[in-house]
Amino acid sequence: MTTVSHFDNDSLYSTFARAPVAFERGEGVWLYTADGEAYLDAMAGVAVTSVGHAHPHVVEALKKQGEKLWHVSNWFEIPEQAAMAKRLTDATFADKVFFCNSGAEALECAIKTARRYHYVNGNPERIDIITFEGAFHGRTIATIAAGGQAKYLEGFGPKAPASCRCRSATARR
Numbered sequence: 001m002t003t004v005s006h007f008d009n010d011s012l013y014s015t016f017a018r019a020p021v022a023f024e025r026g027e028g029v030w031l032y033t034a035d036g037e038a039y040l041d042a043m044a045g046v047a048v049t050s051v052g053h054a055h056p057h058v059v060e061a062l063k064k065q066g067e068k069l070w071h072v073s074n075w076f077e078i079p080e081q082a083a084m085a086k087r088l089t090d091a092t093f094a095d096k097v098f099f100c101n102s103g104a105e106a107l108e109c110a111i112k113t114a115r116r117y118h119y120v121n122g123n124p125e126r127i128d129i130i131t132f133e134g135a136f137h138g139r140t141i142a143t144i145a146a147g148g149q150a151k152y153l154e155g156f157g158p159k160a161p162a163s164c165r166c167r168s169a170t171a172r173r
């Protein structure tokens with residue numbers, strides 16, 4: 001394994017316990033270090049690099065867009081965003097899409113969608129979120145409460161209310 005101890009990580013928050021390896025490029029399911037060591041990417045960027053690394057179609061779309069227009073806010077119409085949402089709803093169970101930037105944001109959206117559903121249906125008291133003991137759902141105030149792990153909750157003030165924890169079948173054994 002390539003060590004990266006010569007990299008200066010001092011300016012980064014020490015949030016993550018990083019493995020001492022850095023990747024220079026990826027191709028499909030493979031990751032490569034600068035000195036050419038290949039690793040099978042069984043993590044896929046924590047389950048989000050679903051079409052693999054450097055997929056030619058995605059690279060082409062990113063290049064085209066990068067040369068045209070970068071970020072505009074959701075206060076404007078974004079035809080490509082609408083087209084992508086249509087592709088997703090046509091291909092899945094979903095009726096609507098909410099695009100966001102991280103897992104924690106997706107979880108926040110799920111929590112808010114569930115609570116809002118009950119609110120508009122006359123049950124505003126139905127706010128409880130059920131998760132499994134030892135779960136991890138991100139690092140926002142709501143998702144550290146949902147995950148319930150002491151090490152993530154410590155030092156961030158009172159825990160957000162209304163998370164219930166279940167023991168998983170494996171935890172019971």
Ligand SMILES: Cc1ncc(COP(=O)(O)O)c(C=O)c1O
Nearest residue numbers: 046102103104105136137138139
């Ligand atoms: C199950 C699960 N939920 C939520 C998250 C949070 O994702 P992000 O780090 O993109 O906010 C992660 C990240 O590892 C995760 O594994």
